[in-house]
Protein backbone atom coordinates (compact mmCIF):
# COMPACT_ATOMS: atom_id res chain seq x y z
CA UNK A 1 0.00 0.00 0.00
CA UNK A 2 1.14 3.49 -0.82
CA UNK A 3 2.02 5.86 2.01
CA UNK A 4 -0.31 8.79 1.50
CA UNK A 5 0.64 12.36 2.18
CA UNK A 6 -2.94 13.22 3.05
CA UNK A 7 -4.60 10.18 4.68
CA UNK A 8 -7.93 11.90 5.33
CA UNK A 9 -8.35 12.62 1.67
CA UNK A 10 -7.14 9.25 0.44
CA UNK A 11 -9.45 7.43 2.82
CA UNK A 12 -12.30 9.57 1.60
CA UNK A 13 -11.49 8.66 -1.99
CA UNK A 14 -11.09 4.95 -1.17
CA UNK A 15 -14.50 4.93 0.53
CA UNK A 16 -16.12 6.61 -2.46
CA UNK A 17 -14.58 4.07 -4.80
CA UNK A 18 -15.70 1.16 -2.63
CA UNK A 19 -19.22 2.61 -2.37
CA UNK A 20 -19.33 2.83 -6.14
CA UNK A 21 -19.07 -0.94 -6.35
CA UNK A 22 -22.04 -1.50 -4.02
CA UNK A 23 -25.70 -1.43 -5.08
CA UNK A 24 -26.87 0.14 -1.78
CA UNK A 25 -25.05 3.43 -2.41
CA UNK A 26 -26.26 6.34 -4.52
CA UNK A 27 -24.16 8.92 -6.33
CA UNK A 28 -24.98 11.34 -3.50
CA UNK A 29 -22.92 9.38 -1.03
CA UNK A 30 -20.29 11.47 0.70
CA UNK A 31 -18.09 9.84 3.35
CA UNK A 32 -18.04 13.03 5.49
CA UNK A 33 -14.61 12.30 6.85
CA UNK A 34 -13.65 14.11 10.02
CA UNK A 35 -11.12 13.77 12.80
CA UNK A 36 -12.27 11.02 15.15
CA UNK A 37 -12.54 10.88 18.89
CA UNK A 38 -9.01 9.64 19.66
CA UNK A 39 -10.41 6.78 21.71
CA UNK A 40 -11.89 5.25 18.57
CA UNK A 41 -9.46 6.20 15.85
CA UNK A 42 -7.90 9.00 13.87
CA UNK A 43 -10.57 9.61 11.27
CA UNK A 44 -14.25 8.91 11.21
CA UNK A 45 -16.62 8.67 8.25
CA UNK A 46 -20.21 9.53 9.21
CA UNK A 47 -21.67 9.67 5.73
CA UNK A 48 -23.18 6.21 5.76
CA UNK A 49 -25.92 7.47 8.09
CA UNK A 50 -27.31 9.94 5.56
CA UNK A 51 -27.01 7.34 2.84
CA UNK A 52 -28.92 4.74 4.88
CA UNK A 53 -31.67 7.28 5.48
CA UNK A 54 -31.95 7.93 1.75
CA UNK A 55 -32.02 4.20 0.97
CA UNK A 56 -34.19 3.37 4.01
CA UNK A 57 -31.59 0.77 4.95
CA UNK A 58 -30.02 -0.31 8.23
CA UNK A 59 -26.99 1.99 8.65
CA UNK A 60 -24.89 -0.51 10.56
CA UNK A 61 -25.41 -3.17 7.94
CA UNK A 62 -24.62 -0.67 5.18
CA UNK A 63 -21.44 0.41 6.99
CA UNK A 64 -20.45 -3.23 7.42
CA UNK A 65 -20.93 -3.89 3.72
CA UNK A 66 -18.88 -0.82 2.83
CA UNK A 67 -16.03 -1.84 5.12
CA UNK A 68 -16.07 -5.32 3.56
CA UNK A 69 -15.91 -3.84 0.09
CA UNK A 70 -13.08 -1.55 1.15
CA UNK A 71 -11.11 -4.44 2.64
CA UNK A 72 -11.66 -6.54 -0.47
CA UNK A 73 -10.61 -3.70 -2.76
CA UNK A 74 -7.02 -4.12 -1.62
CA UNK A 75 -6.66 -0.33 -1.26
CA UNK A 76 -5.74 -0.62 2.41
CA UNK A 77 -3.14 -2.72 4.13
CA UNK A 78 -4.59 -3.96 7.45
CA UNK A 79 -1.20 -3.71 9.14
CA UNK A 80 -1.06 0.01 8.31
CA UNK A 81 -4.68 1.14 8.69
CA UNK A 82 -7.18 -0.41 11.09
CA UNK A 83 -10.86 -0.12 10.19
CA UNK A 84 -13.85 -0.65 12.44
CA UNK A 85 -17.58 0.04 12.47
CA UNK A 86 -18.93 1.77 15.56
CA UNK A 87 -22.16 3.14 16.98
CA UNK A 88 -25.08 3.48 14.60
CA UNK A 89 -22.85 3.07 11.52
CA UNK A 90 -19.74 5.19 11.83
CA UNK A 91 -16.58 3.94 10.18
CA UNK A 92 -13.41 4.53 12.16
CA UNK A 93 -9.87 4.45 10.84
CA UNK A 94 -6.75 4.27 12.90
CA UNK A 95 -3.29 4.71 11.45
CA UNK A 96 -0.94 2.08 12.82
CA UNK A 97 2.46 3.19 14.17
CA UNK A 98 4.00 1.48 11.14
CA UNK A 99 2.11 3.87 8.87
CA UNK A 100 3.32 6.84 10.90
CA UNK A 101 6.89 5.60 10.76
CA UNK A 102 6.72 5.15 6.99
CA UNK A 103 5.20 8.60 6.56
CA UNK A 104 7.99 10.17 8.57
CA UNK A 105 10.57 8.33 6.47
CA UNK A 106 8.98 9.39 3.24
CA UNK A 107 8.01 13.08 3.70
CA UNK A 108 11.03 14.97 4.90
CA UNK A 109 11.51 18.45 3.60
CA UNK A 110 9.56 21.44 2.41
CA UNK A 111 9.96 20.23 -1.18
CA UNK A 112 8.36 16.86 -0.43
CA UNK A 113 5.43 18.66 1.12
CA UNK A 114 5.12 21.08 -1.74
CA UNK A 115 5.17 18.30 -4.30
CA UNK A 116 2.51 16.32 -2.44
CA UNK A 117 0.23 19.14 -1.32
CA UNK A 118 -2.80 19.67 -3.48
CA UNK A 119 -6.30 21.03 -3.43
CA UNK A 120 -8.96 21.94 -5.94
CA UNK A 121 -6.70 24.77 -7.13
CA UNK A 122 -3.83 22.53 -8.25
CA UNK A 123 -2.77 23.13 -11.83
CA UNK A 124 -5.16 26.05 -12.31
CA UNK A 125 -4.25 29.44 -13.66
CA UNK A 126 -5.25 31.85 -10.92
CA UNK A 127 -5.07 35.64 -10.90
CA UNK A 128 -5.01 37.06 -7.40
CA UNK A 129 -5.82 40.76 -7.06
CA UNK A 130 -3.98 42.45 -4.16
CA UNK A 131 -2.77 44.67 -2.53
CA UNK A 132 -4.28 47.12 -5.05
CA UNK A 133 -4.05 50.30 -2.96
CA UNK A 134 -5.29 53.67 -4.17
CA UNK A 135 -2.76 56.11 -5.53
CA UNK A 136 -1.96 59.38 -3.74
CA UNK A 137 -2.79 57.93 -0.35
CA UNK A 138 -0.57 56.40 2.28
CA UNK A 139 -1.20 52.81 3.16
CA UNK A 140 -3.10 52.37 6.40
CA UNK A 141 -3.94 49.63 8.81
CA UNK A 142 -6.54 48.17 6.43
CA UNK A 143 -3.73 47.42 4.01
CA UNK A 144 -2.10 45.31 6.68
CA UNK A 145 -4.99 42.90 6.28
CA UNK A 146 -4.89 43.00 2.49
CA UNK A 147 -1.19 42.24 2.42
CA UNK A 148 -1.27 39.62 5.16
CA UNK A 149 -4.28 37.75 3.89
CA UNK A 150 -3.47 38.29 0.23
CA UNK A 151 0.08 37.08 0.62
CA UNK A 152 -0.85 34.04 2.72
CA UNK A 153 -3.61 33.06 0.30
CA UNK A 154 -1.25 33.50 -2.64
CA UNK A 155 1.42 31.37 -0.99
CA UNK A 156 -1.10 28.68 -0.11
CA UNK A 157 -2.41 28.53 -3.66
CA UNK A 158 1.10 28.35 -5.04
CA UNK A 159 2.08 25.69 -2.53
CA UNK A 160 -0.85 23.57 -3.68
CA UNK A 161 0.28 23.85 -7.27
CA UNK A 162 -1.70 26.76 -8.69
CA UNK A 163 -0.14 28.73 -11.50
CA UNK A 164 -0.42 32.15 -9.95
CA UNK A 165 -0.35 35.74 -11.17
CA UNK A 166 -0.26 38.43 -8.53
CA UNK A 167 -1.95 41.41 -10.12
CA UNK A 168 -1.71 44.72 -8.29
CA UNK A 169 -4.80 46.59 -9.44
CA UNK A 170 -3.90 50.02 -8.11
CA UNK A 171 -6.52 52.78 -8.03
CA UNK A 172 -4.70 55.26 -10.25
CA UNK A 173 -7.55 56.71 -12.31
CA UNK A 174 -10.28 58.25 -10.21
CA UNK A 175 -12.16 61.53 -10.08
CA UNK A 176 -9.90 62.45 -7.15
CA UNK A 177 -7.19 63.39 -9.66
CA UNK A 178 -9.22 66.41 -10.73
CA UNK A 179 -9.13 67.87 -7.24
CA UNK A 180 -5.53 66.85 -6.73
CA UNK A 181 -4.29 68.45 -9.96
CA UNK A 182 -6.29 71.56 -9.23
CA UNK A 183 -4.86 71.85 -5.73
CA UNK A 184 -1.29 71.14 -6.85
CA UNK A 185 -1.52 74.05 -9.23
CA UNK A 186 -3.36 76.35 -6.81
CA UNK A 187 -0.82 75.80 -4.05
CA UNK A 188 2.23 75.89 -6.30
CA UNK A 189 3.24 72.51 -4.89
CA UNK A 190 6.77 71.28 -5.58
CA UNK A 191 7.50 67.58 -5.14
CA UNK A 192 10.04 66.99 -2.37
CA UNK A 193 12.97 64.65 -2.94
CA UNK A 194 11.67 61.97 -0.59
CA UNK A 195 8.79 59.89 -1.99
CA UNK A 196 7.26 59.16 1.38
CA UNK A 197 7.24 62.84 2.27
CA UNK A 198 5.74 63.63 -1.14
CA UNK A 199 2.96 61.13 -0.59
CA UNK A 200 2.19 62.58 2.83
CA UNK A 201 1.93 66.06 1.33
CA UNK A 202 -0.21 64.88 -1.57
CA UNK A 203 -2.61 63.40 0.90
CA UNK A 204 -2.85 66.77 2.65
CA UNK A 205 -3.32 68.52 -0.68
CA UNK A 206 -6.20 66.25 -1.51
CA UNK A 207 -7.82 67.13 1.79
CA UNK A 208 -7.39 70.87 1.39
CA UNK A 209 -8.44 70.66 -2.26
CA UNK A 210 -11.61 68.80 -1.36
CA UNK A 211 -12.49 71.36 1.30
CA UNK A 212 -11.79 74.25 -1.05
CA UNK A 213 -13.79 72.90 -3.96
CA UNK A 214 -16.70 72.16 -1.67
CA UNK A 215 -16.97 75.82 -0.74
CA UNK A 216 -16.23 77.28 -4.17
CA UNK A 217 -18.40 76.17 -7.05
CA UNK A 218 -15.98 77.74 -9.55
CA UNK A 219 -13.12 75.79 -8.06
CA UNK A 220 -15.15 72.63 -8.38
CA UNK A 221 -15.68 73.37 -12.06
CA UNK A 222 -11.98 74.06 -12.43
CA UNK A 223 -11.13 70.74 -10.78
CA UNK A 224 -13.51 68.94 -13.14
CA UNK A 225 -11.84 70.68 -16.04
CA UNK A 226 -8.44 69.44 -14.81
CA UNK A 227 -9.79 65.90 -14.77
CA UNK A 228 -11.16 66.24 -18.30
CA UNK A 229 -7.79 67.60 -19.46
CA UNK A 230 -6.08 64.60 -17.91
CA UNK A 231 -8.52 62.22 -19.53
CA UNK A 232 -7.93 63.90 -22.88
CA UNK A 233 -4.19 63.43 -22.57
CA UNK A 234 -3.11 67.00 -21.84
CA UNK A 235 0.72 66.78 -21.53
CA UNK A 236 1.08 68.85 -18.38
CA UNK A 237 -1.59 66.98 -16.45
CA UNK A 238 -0.39 63.64 -17.74
CA UNK A 239 3.13 64.37 -16.56
CA UNK A 240 1.85 65.42 -13.14
CA UNK A 241 -0.36 62.35 -12.91
CA UNK A 242 2.53 60.07 -13.80
CA UNK A 243 4.65 61.71 -11.15
CA UNK A 244 1.93 61.20 -8.53
CA UNK A 245 1.58 57.55 -9.46
CA UNK A 246 5.34 57.05 -9.37
CA UNK A 247 5.71 58.66 -5.96
CA UNK A 248 2.85 56.56 -4.56
CA UNK A 249 4.22 53.35 -6.00
CA UNK A 250 7.66 54.04 -4.58
CA UNK A 251 6.27 54.69 -1.10
CA UNK A 252 4.02 51.63 -1.22
CA UNK A 253 6.87 49.52 -2.55
CA UNK A 254 8.74 50.04 0.73
CA UNK A 255 5.86 48.51 2.64
CA UNK A 256 5.44 45.70 0.12
CA UNK A 257 9.03 44.81 0.85
CA UNK A 258 8.45 44.73 4.59
CA UNK A 259 5.61 42.27 4.03
CA UNK A 260 7.30 40.25 1.33
CA UNK A 261 4.70 41.21 -1.27
CA UNK A 262 5.92 41.02 -4.86
CA UNK A 263 3.30 41.70 -7.51
CA UNK A 264 3.93 39.99 -10.85
CA UNK A 265 2.12 42.75 -12.69
CA UNK A 266 0.79 46.16 -11.73
CA UNK A 267 -2.10 46.93 -14.03
CA UNK A 268 -3.98 49.74 -12.39
CA UNK A 269 -7.37 51.18 -13.24
CA UNK A 270 -5.77 53.54 -15.76
CA UNK A 271 -4.65 50.58 -17.84
CA UNK A 272 -8.29 49.83 -18.60
CA UNK A 273 -9.40 53.34 -19.51
CA UNK A 274 -9.51 52.51 -23.22
CA UNK A 275 -11.07 49.09 -22.60
CA UNK A 276 -14.38 50.10 -21.05
CA UNK A 277 -16.04 51.02 -24.35
CA UNK A 278 -16.23 47.39 -25.30
CA UNK A 279 -17.89 46.61 -21.98
CA UNK A 280 -20.67 49.15 -22.57
CA UNK A 281 -21.21 47.98 -26.14
CA UNK A 282 -21.41 44.32 -25.29
CA UNK A 283 -23.59 44.76 -22.21
CA UNK A 284 -26.00 46.83 -24.26
CA UNK A 285 -25.98 44.44 -27.20
CA UNK A 286 -26.65 41.53 -24.85
CA UNK A 287 -29.56 43.41 -23.35
CA UNK A 288 -27.97 43.22 -19.92
CA UNK A 289 -27.40 46.93 -19.34
CA UNK A 290 -29.91 49.71 -19.80
CA UNK A 291 -29.78 53.50 -19.91
CA UNK A 292 -31.09 55.19 -16.80
CA UNK A 293 -31.13 58.97 -16.71
CA UNK A 294 -27.90 59.11 -18.70
CA UNK A 295 -26.16 56.42 -16.66
CA UNK A 296 -25.76 52.83 -17.74
CA UNK A 297 -27.02 50.31 -15.18
CA UNK A 298 -27.39 46.55 -14.81
CA UNK A 299 -30.19 45.11 -12.73
CA UNK A 300 -29.33 41.75 -11.24
CA UNK A 301 -32.83 40.63 -10.42
CA UNK A 302 -31.76 37.03 -9.94
CA UNK A 303 -30.23 38.06 -6.63
CA UNK A 304 -33.00 38.80 -4.10
CA UNK A 305 -30.66 41.15 -2.31
CA UNK A 306 -30.54 43.65 -5.17
CA UNK A 307 -33.63 42.74 -7.18
CA UNK A 308 -36.06 45.42 -8.25
CA UNK A 309 -38.86 45.68 -5.72
CA UNK A 310 -36.74 44.36 -2.87
CA UNK A 311 -35.83 46.45 0.13
CA UNK A 312 -32.23 46.98 -1.00
CA UNK A 313 -33.09 47.26 -4.68
CA UNK A 314 -30.00 48.62 -6.40
CA UNK A 315 -28.56 48.32 -9.89
CA UNK A 316 -24.89 47.90 -10.73
CA UNK A 317 -23.98 51.28 -12.17
CA UNK A 318 -21.46 50.63 -14.92
CA UNK A 319 -21.23 54.10 -16.45
CA UNK A 320 -21.76 57.38 -14.72
CA UNK A 321 -24.30 59.98 -15.73
CA UNK A 322 -21.56 62.16 -17.16
CA UNK A 323 -20.49 59.28 -19.40
CA UNK A 324 -17.37 58.54 -17.37
CA UNK A 325 -16.23 55.08 -16.41
CA UNK A 326 -16.26 54.02 -12.77
CA UNK A 327 -15.06 51.29 -10.44
CA UNK A 328 -17.63 48.86 -11.86
CA UNK A 329 -16.88 49.36 -15.54
CA UNK A 330 -13.17 49.19 -14.84
CA UNK A 331 -13.59 45.95 -12.93
CA UNK A 332 -15.64 44.43 -15.76
CA UNK A 333 -12.97 45.36 -18.29
CA UNK A 334 -10.31 44.01 -15.96
CA UNK A 335 -12.10 40.72 -15.59
CA UNK A 336 -12.33 40.24 -19.34
CA UNK A 337 -8.68 41.15 -19.76
CA UNK A 338 -7.65 38.58 -17.18
CA UNK A 339 -9.54 35.91 -19.08
CA UNK A 340 -8.39 36.91 -22.55
CA UNK A 341 -4.84 37.84 -21.69
CA UNK A 342 -3.95 35.59 -18.75
CA UNK A 343 -6.43 32.77 -19.49
CA UNK A 344 -7.48 32.79 -15.86
CA UNK A 345 -9.40 29.75 -14.62
CA UNK A 346 -10.03 31.58 -11.40
CA UNK A 347 -9.78 35.13 -10.07
CA UNK A 348 -9.38 35.89 -6.39
CA UNK A 349 -10.03 39.43 -5.10
CA UNK A 350 -8.76 40.45 -1.68
CA UNK A 351 -10.48 43.47 -0.10
CA UNK A 352 -12.35 44.38 3.06
CA UNK A 353 -15.95 43.38 3.57
CA UNK A 354 -17.33 46.79 2.65
CA UNK A 355 -16.88 45.76 -0.97
CA UNK A 356 -18.98 42.60 -0.73
CA UNK A 357 -21.93 44.11 -2.58
CA UNK A 358 -19.70 45.42 -5.34
CA UNK A 359 -18.18 42.02 -6.00
CA UNK A 360 -21.48 40.25 -5.74
CA UNK A 361 -22.92 42.51 -8.43
CA UNK A 362 -19.73 42.26 -10.48
CA UNK A 363 -19.88 38.47 -10.45
CA UNK A 364 -23.58 38.37 -11.41
CA UNK A 365 -23.05 40.81 -14.24
CA UNK A 366 -19.96 39.01 -15.51
CA UNK A 367 -21.76 35.66 -15.49
CA UNK A 368 -24.56 37.00 -17.68
CA UNK A 369 -22.26 38.94 -19.98
CA UNK A 370 -19.89 36.00 -20.51
CA UNK A 371 -22.77 33.63 -21.10
CA UNK A 372 -24.21 35.93 -23.76
CA UNK A 373 -20.85 36.25 -25.49
CA UNK A 374 -19.79 32.64 -25.02
CA UNK A 375 -16.64 33.64 -23.10
CA UNK A 376 -15.30 31.08 -20.61
CA UNK A 377 -16.30 32.22 -17.14
CA UNK A 378 -13.56 31.76 -14.55
CA UNK A 379 -14.36 30.87 -10.94
CA UNK A 380 -14.69 34.21 -9.14
CA UNK A 381 -13.96 34.49 -5.45
CA UNK A 382 -14.04 37.46 -3.16
CA UNK A 383 -11.73 36.93 -0.20
CA UNK A 384 -13.06 39.57 2.16
CA UNK A 385 -12.15 40.40 5.70
CA UNK A 386 -13.42 42.25 8.75
CA UNK A 387 -12.09 45.21 10.68
CA UNK A 388 -9.29 45.63 13.18
CA UNK A 389 -10.84 47.05 16.33
CA UNK A 390 -9.26 49.15 19.05
CA UNK A 391 -9.68 48.47 22.76
CA UNK A 392 -13.01 50.31 22.72
CA UNK A 393 -14.50 47.88 20.23
CA UNK A 394 -14.55 50.53 17.48
CA UNK A 395 -12.30 50.49 14.39
CA UNK A 396 -8.68 51.04 15.38
CA UNK A 397 -7.64 54.72 15.32
CA UNK A 398 -4.69 56.77 16.50
CA UNK A 399 -4.92 58.50 19.87
CA UNK A 400 -5.98 61.63 18.01
CA UNK A 401 -8.74 59.70 16.27
CA UNK A 402 -6.99 59.57 12.88
CA UNK A 403 -6.23 56.72 10.53
CA UNK A 404 -3.44 54.42 11.69
CA UNK A 405 -0.71 54.52 9.06
CA UNK A 406 0.80 51.17 8.29
CA UNK A 407 4.29 52.66 8.39
CA UNK A 408 3.74 53.84 11.96
CA UNK A 409 2.22 50.55 13.03
CA UNK A 410 5.23 48.62 11.72
CA UNK A 411 7.65 51.00 13.43
CA UNK A 412 5.85 50.61 16.74
CA UNK A 413 5.75 46.82 16.44
CA UNK A 414 9.50 46.68 15.82
CA UNK A 415 10.22 49.06 18.70
CA UNK A 416 8.13 47.04 21.12
CA UNK A 417 9.66 43.78 19.93
CA UNK A 418 13.12 45.27 20.43
CA UNK A 419 12.32 46.07 24.06
CA UNK A 420 11.13 42.52 24.67
CA UNK A 421 14.01 40.86 22.83
CA UNK A 422 16.51 43.04 24.72
CA UNK A 423 14.94 42.09 28.02
CA UNK A 424 15.09 38.39 27.19
CA UNK A 425 18.58 38.41 25.65
CA UNK A 426 20.53 41.25 27.25
CA UNK A 427 23.81 39.61 26.17
CA UNK A 428 23.16 39.58 22.42
CA UNK A 429 24.86 42.39 20.49
CA UNK A 430 22.50 45.25 19.75
CA UNK A 431 22.67 44.78 15.97
CA UNK A 432 21.47 41.21 16.32
CA UNK A 433 18.72 42.21 18.73
CA UNK A 434 17.58 44.82 16.18
CA UNK A 435 17.48 42.24 13.44
CA UNK A 436 15.51 39.78 15.52
CA UNK A 437 13.12 42.56 16.57
CA UNK A 438 12.42 43.44 12.95
CA UNK A 439 11.35 39.90 12.20
CA UNK A 440 9.47 39.37 15.44
CA UNK A 441 7.69 42.73 15.34
CA UNK A 442 6.40 42.35 11.80
CA UNK A 443 5.65 38.67 12.32
CA UNK A 444 3.63 39.48 15.42
CA UNK A 445 1.27 41.97 13.76
CA UNK A 446 1.05 39.73 10.76
CA UNK A 447 0.22 36.60 12.69
CA UNK A 448 -2.47 38.17 14.84
CA UNK A 449 -4.02 39.44 11.63
CA UNK A 450 -4.12 35.92 10.19
CA UNK A 451 -4.92 33.75 13.17
CA UNK A 452 -8.63 34.43 13.42
CA UNK A 453 -11.15 33.66 10.74
CA UNK A 454 -10.69 36.54 8.29
CA UNK A 455 -14.41 37.26 7.86
CA UNK A 456 -14.73 38.45 11.46
CA UNK A 457 -13.43 41.58 13.17
CA UNK A 458 -10.73 41.28 15.81
CA UNK A 459 -9.48 43.35 18.69
CA UNK A 460 -5.95 44.66 18.42
CA UNK A 461 -3.80 44.33 21.55
CA UNK A 462 -0.04 44.84 21.70
CA UNK A 463 0.30 42.71 24.81
CA UNK A 464 -1.48 39.77 23.28
CA UNK A 465 0.27 39.75 19.93
CA UNK A 466 3.75 40.09 21.37
CA UNK A 467 3.29 37.51 24.12
CA UNK A 468 5.63 34.52 24.15
CA UNK A 469 2.84 32.32 25.41
CA UNK A 470 -0.31 31.41 23.54
CA UNK A 471 -1.15 31.42 19.86
CA UNK A 472 1.27 34.16 18.76
CA UNK A 473 4.12 34.64 16.32
CA UNK A 474 6.73 34.98 19.09
CA UNK A 475 5.60 31.66 20.54
CA UNK A 476 5.91 29.85 17.21
CA UNK A 477 9.16 31.53 16.26
CA UNK A 478 10.50 30.59 19.64
CA UNK A 479 9.40 26.98 19.15
CA UNK A 480 11.46 26.87 15.94
CA UNK A 481 14.48 28.47 17.57
CA UNK A 482 14.25 26.01 20.43
CA UNK A 483 14.33 23.01 18.09
CA UNK A 484 17.25 24.57 16.25
CA UNK A 485 19.07 24.81 19.55
CA UNK A 486 18.38 21.11 20.22
CA UNK A 487 20.32 20.31 17.05
CA UNK A 488 23.17 22.60 18.03
CA UNK A 489 23.43 20.98 21.45
CA UNK A 490 23.29 17.52 19.90
CA UNK A 491 26.10 18.48 17.54
CA UNK A 492 23.94 17.88 14.49
CA UNK A 493 21.84 19.85 12.02
CA UNK A 494 18.24 19.89 10.95
CA UNK A 495 19.19 18.09 7.74
CA UNK A 496 21.37 15.42 9.34
CA UNK A 497 18.89 14.80 12.12
CA UNK A 498 16.20 14.22 9.52
CA UNK A 499 18.25 12.19 7.03
CA UNK A 500 18.10 8.47 6.38
CA UNK A 501 15.30 6.50 4.78
CA UNK A 502 14.99 3.57 7.15
CA UNK A 503 11.56 3.39 8.77
CA UNK A 504 11.72 4.33 12.44
CA UNK A 505 8.43 3.52 14.14
CA UNK A 506 7.14 5.81 16.89
CA UNK A 507 6.36 3.92 20.09
CA UNK A 508 5.72 6.14 23.09
CA UNK A 509 2.42 8.01 23.49
CA UNK A 510 4.11 11.36 22.94
CA UNK A 511 5.98 10.14 19.83
CA UNK A 512 2.74 8.81 18.36
CA UNK A 513 0.79 11.95 19.21
CA UNK A 514 3.44 14.18 17.65
CA UNK A 515 3.65 12.00 14.54
CA UNK A 516 -0.09 12.20 14.07
CA UNK A 517 0.00 15.97 14.41
CA UNK A 518 2.70 16.11 11.75
CA UNK A 519 0.49 14.10 9.41
CA UNK A 520 -2.24 16.67 9.95
CA UNK A 521 -0.26 19.29 8.02
CA UNK A 522 -1.63 18.12 4.68
CA UNK A 523 -5.25 18.49 5.75
CA UNK A 524 -4.60 21.92 7.28
CA UNK A 525 -3.05 23.11 4.02
CA UNK A 526 -5.84 21.61 1.92
CA UNK A 527 -8.59 23.15 4.04
CA UNK A 528 -6.89 26.55 4.20
CA UNK A 529 -6.43 26.47 0.44
CA UNK A 530 -9.95 25.37 -0.36
CA UNK A 531 -11.56 27.95 1.90
CA UNK A 532 -8.86 30.56 1.31
CA UNK A 533 -8.65 30.99 5.08
CA UNK A 534 -5.10 31.09 6.41
CA UNK A 535 -6.21 30.83 10.04
CA UNK A 536 -6.43 27.04 9.60
CA UNK A 537 -2.64 27.05 9.23
CA UNK A 538 -2.24 29.16 12.38
CA UNK A 539 -4.42 26.85 14.47
CA UNK A 540 -2.57 23.87 13.13
CA UNK A 541 0.90 25.30 13.84
CA UNK A 542 -0.12 26.22 17.35
CA UNK A 543 -1.32 22.66 18.00
CA UNK A 544 1.82 21.23 16.47
CA UNK A 545 4.00 23.39 18.70
CA UNK A 546 1.96 22.13 21.66
CA UNK A 547 2.39 18.50 20.64
CA UNK A 548 6.09 19.10 20.29
CA UNK A 549 6.35 20.60 23.77
CA UNK A 550 4.52 17.62 25.23
CA UNK A 551 6.85 15.25 23.41
CA UNK A 552 9.95 17.18 24.39
CA UNK A 553 8.95 17.17 28.05
CA UNK A 554 8.00 13.48 28.05
CA UNK A 555 10.74 11.84 25.99
CA UNK A 556 14.42 12.64 26.30
CA UNK A 557 15.80 13.26 22.82
CA UNK A 558 19.46 12.52 23.58
CA UNK A 559 18.72 9.18 25.18
CA UNK A 560 21.35 6.38 25.22
CA UNK A 561 19.15 4.08 23.15
CA UNK A 562 20.41 4.76 19.60
CA UNK A 563 17.16 3.72 17.86
CA UNK A 564 15.00 5.90 20.08
CA UNK A 565 17.45 8.78 19.69
CA UNK A 566 17.38 8.51 15.89
CA UNK A 567 13.59 8.53 15.85
CA UNK A 568 13.38 11.47 18.25
CA UNK A 569 15.88 13.52 16.30
CA UNK A 570 13.89 12.76 13.20
CA UNK A 571 10.72 13.95 14.93
CA UNK A 572 12.51 17.16 15.94
CA UNK A 573 13.63 17.64 12.36
CA UNK A 574 10.20 17.05 10.83
CA UNK A 575 8.52 19.31 13.38
CA UNK A 576 10.99 22.07 12.62
CA UNK A 577 10.47 21.70 8.87
CA UNK A 578 6.69 21.73 9.17
CA UNK A 579 6.71 24.73 11.52
CA UNK A 580 9.03 26.63 9.21
CA UNK A 581 7.10 25.69 6.10
CA UNK A 582 3.86 26.71 7.75
CA UNK A 583 5.26 30.03 8.95
CA UNK A 584 6.59 30.79 5.48
CA UNK A 585 3.14 30.08 4.04
CA UNK A 586 1.94 32.85 6.34
CA UNK A 587 4.67 35.15 5.08
CA UNK A 588 6.79 34.81 8.22
CA UNK A 589 10.47 34.06 7.87
CA UNK A 590 11.62 31.87 10.79
CA UNK A 591 14.76 32.63 12.82
CA UNK A 592 17.68 30.38 13.78
CA UNK A 593 17.94 32.00 17.18
CA UNK A 594 15.97 34.42 19.21
Ligand code: ARG
Pocket residue numbers: 129132133134169170171331334349350351
Ligand atom coordinates in the same frame (compact mmCIF):
# COMPACT_ATOMS: atom_id res chain seq x y z
N1 ARG B 1 -8.21 50.13 -5.09
C1 ARG B 1 -9.32 49.53 -4.42
C2 ARG B 1 -9.43 50.09 -3.02
O1 ARG B 1 -8.46 50.53 -2.47
C3 ARG B 1 -9.23 48.03 -4.31
C4 ARG B 1 -9.18 47.32 -5.62
C5 ARG B 1 -9.53 45.86 -5.48
N2 ARG B 1 -9.53 45.21 -6.75
C6 ARG B 1 -10.48 45.30 -7.68
N3 ARG B 1 -10.31 44.66 -8.80
N4 ARG B 1 -11.55 45.99 -7.47
O2 ARG B 1 -10.52 50.06 -2.45
